[in-house]
Amino acid sequence: MEPLFMKPVFQEKIWGGNRLHTVFGFDLPSDKIGEDWAISAHPHGVSVVENGAFAGQKLDDLWQNHKELFGNPVEPVFPLLIKILDAEDELSVQVHPDDEYGMKHEGELGKTECWYIIDAEPGAEIIYGHHAQTREELAQMIQDERWDDLLTRVPVQKGDFYYVPSGTIHAIGKGIMILETQQSSDTTYRVYDYGRKDASGNTRELHIQQSIDVTTVPARKPELNVTEVKEGNSSIITYLKTDFFNVYEWQVKGELHLRAHAPYTLMTVIDGFGQLSVNGKTYEMPLGTSCIIPNGIAEWVIKGDCSIIASEPGVKE
Known part of the structure; x- marks a missing residue:
């Protein structure tokens, strides 16, 4: 038995950059790469084994056909997804559903995640939580676009760690690189996206009602026991x-x-x-x-x- 080394899967993002090349040395397909899906069996980006007896095989296939490698699990899908993110610009303000809502409405797991801050420029911030006390107040503040009143901003530095359970309004700020450990889900509900337009001149879709449905109100800050x-x-x-x-x-x-x-x-x-x-x-x-x-x-x-x-x-x- 030997370790399974994974080939990175790169995802181009409107907010991405090229530090996955300049810092990590990866050969990138463009200069707007926001994410390295480092270990993934999610259909939007599946890792391939680089070495040994299973070289060339996809992680999702191994999960289905060689369950002995994972202790014969009962889960239908590989449950985790590991990413390295390079935020050259702000990510959208977003929230993720829990498993029950995700399976019912999206057909996949919810998304609880956590972040290790690999690097952060001076003055870098994340959005981590909100100030609304009721769901009605949350909906009204979103409708009125009172973002400064609604959103909680937190300064970050290299080596910080944050737990981001499903239902947490959040965003990674400009100039931050993180290692993200998350459930294997790609469901993201955008609350706010700064009015940005993509390469085709279109604004990205928002998911206001879903965001209101799944956000934890009032916000809860998890206590870590490091x-x-x-x-x-x-x-x-x-x-x-x-x-x-x-x-x-x-x-x-x-x-x-x-x-x-x-x-x-x-x-x-x-x-x-x-x-x-x-x-x-x-x-x-x-x-x-x-x-x-x-x-x-x-x-x-x-x-x-x-x-x-x-x-x-x-x-x-």
């Missing part, structure tokens, strides 16, 4: 343990020994360079590398000087 465990000069930071996913940062200074705590583990190198050792075999892990540790690999070692965001499926009670 913990850190040291191993020599290296450390494991636990950011989240939820029904949807568990998320960690592995800070490697020298080496870090790790064990599986779930049927499979996802990882992406967000800083530096590392080497992954599994069953006596070593794999290079340069900046931007993403892979899955499949079921059957109980332990592994990472050496080098790097930071990795890792995740695993949550356990629903």
